[in-house]
Amino acid sequence: MKKSIILCACLLGAVSSYGQTIADGLLYGQQGSYGTARYRSMSGAFGALGGDLTAIGSNPAGSVIFANHYASVSLGYTGNQTDSNFNSSFAENNDNDFTLNQAGAVLVYKNQNENAAVTKFSFGLNYDDTRNYDNNLFIAGTNNISISEYFLSFANGVELDNFQLRPDETVSGLYRFLGEDQGFGAQQGFLGYQSFVIDAVDNNDEFNTAYVSNTGTGTFDQQLSQNTSGYQSKLSFNGALEIKNKLSLGLNINTHYIDYQRSTSFSEQNNNGALVDAVRFNNYIDVQASGISLQVGAIAKLTDAIRIGAAYESPTWYDVEESITQSVSARRADGSGGTITEIIDPNVVNIFAPYDLRTPGSISGSLAYIFGKKGLISIDYSSKNYSSLKFKPSSDPLFAENNRQINQDLTNAGTLRIGGEYRVSNWSLRAGYRNEQSPYKNKDIMDDLTGYSLGLGYTWGQTTLDISYDRAERDYSQQLFESGLTSSAAINNVQNNIIATIGFNF
Secondary structure, three states, X not given: OHHHHHHXXXXXXXXXXXXXXXXXXXXXXXXXXXXXXXXXXXXXXXXXXOOOOHHHHOOHHHHHHOOOOEEEEEEEEEEEEEEEEEOOEEEEEEEEEEEEEEEEEEEEEEOOXXXXXXXXXXXXXXXXXXXXXXXXXXXXXXXXXXXXXXXXXXXXOOOHXXXXXXXXXXXXXXXXXXXXXXXXXXXXXXXXXXXXXXXXXXXXXXXXXXXXXXXXXXXXXXXXXXXXXXXXXXEEXXXXXXXXXXXXXXXXXXXXXXXXXXXXXXXXXXXXXXXXXXXXXXXXXXXXXXXXXXXXXXXXXXXXXXXXXXXXXXXXXXXXXXXXXXXXXXXXXXXXXXXXXXXXXXXXXEEEOOEEEEEOOEEEEEEEEEEOOXXXXXXXXXXXXXXXXXXXXXXXXXXXXXXXXXXXXXXXXXXXXXXXXXXXXXXEEEEEEEEEOOOEOOOOOEOOEXXXXXXXXXXXXXXXXXXXXXXXXXXXXXXXXOOOOOOEEEEEEEEEEEEEEEEEEO
16 A cells, blocks of 8 residues: 555655755764774865875865775774753664775876876776765753644644544545645645644634644653664766876766655643643654765975875765654544554654755865874865855745854864874774864854864785774754754764775785
């Protein structure tokens, strides 16, 4: 039955007016810590160094720094600890995950003519899992705003006739019709009305447009459980050349892919003597997106010890497709001293109209000092203007409002990375630090991210093994819902990563 409903939704047209938000744009537009163990152990400070496959994604000129052909593959472990504070009630959740973090290869060719301008050139292909979405979030506490306010925010202004079932009409059929005819907001009002969470001021007037809560007034015990999964990836097609052993130039064509799922279950209970004393609201969102970007970069050897680098990455242009499945249940008094639970499950997958998203480009500058064969220290700084994030088509009223809020709330954010490496015989010891500024002007919404890293490497000549550990921490604010019930919880997220990379020179 469910498959036929999905098919009907596809054939009859995409549902409109789903509430894509600035937070969604940042979710798709921000990258996490990623890459090979060597890259991550130095916190990604590779812009002037090269010689690492993930570093190609920072500066395309880095591929020609390799002395010979090279390939590597990386496996990663990610542990997330997410703590929440909701109206002075604290909760903790943990999630662990293993991933294929990186895989790629580069072919390097030396020009045998010593007098030629181009002394080396290279071709590379590298895959990076640039963001791991696997995480669990749990929020619990007491609030004086009910979930009914969410449904009221959509229902008020909609005629009652739209929410009432006609003879032989099903919940699934009317829910689907409202999505196709009036949009996502009308569907939310319908769910609230059919589950008795809200009621019409006048149930005998089909033109009634005013609604009231059935959950009463007072306090509400609320819980939000949110499980996210999926990944964001980047596949780079690289070409680079070296001029006179002094200047390296590179170009990347990057394809990006996002596979993201979010399952949210919100529950509420009250002892207010109201008609409805318990509500559960479930949402499952699936996002598939693909995009493309370009990168250019350069690395110059000022002396044998000093190198500088610069790179530019264009905005990424994404084509985004989203769908959502919803259900709501509510326990209410049955009028005879007992209770009855209303379960409203339309069993419909809302497939929304595809839209375009342009995420910000970035510029970066780098400086590295190399202590002969003993080690090195490197500093990178990159800048990204998040106010250039843009939803399209901009003629859509929702996207136009999002773009206005983006210009108002987001800002330019810089990222500082510092890394060092010290070599002892066949061993390499590494460490790094990074600080990513918040994309928001108001850091109460999202604070800066701070990260530290350590690493160890060993080489057998043709084969290398690298292991890294990195830790990153960020505070942010999490709204329960975008409308009506907009109370927020303070979130602290700590992510620990262990990466192992095996590399082959050939």
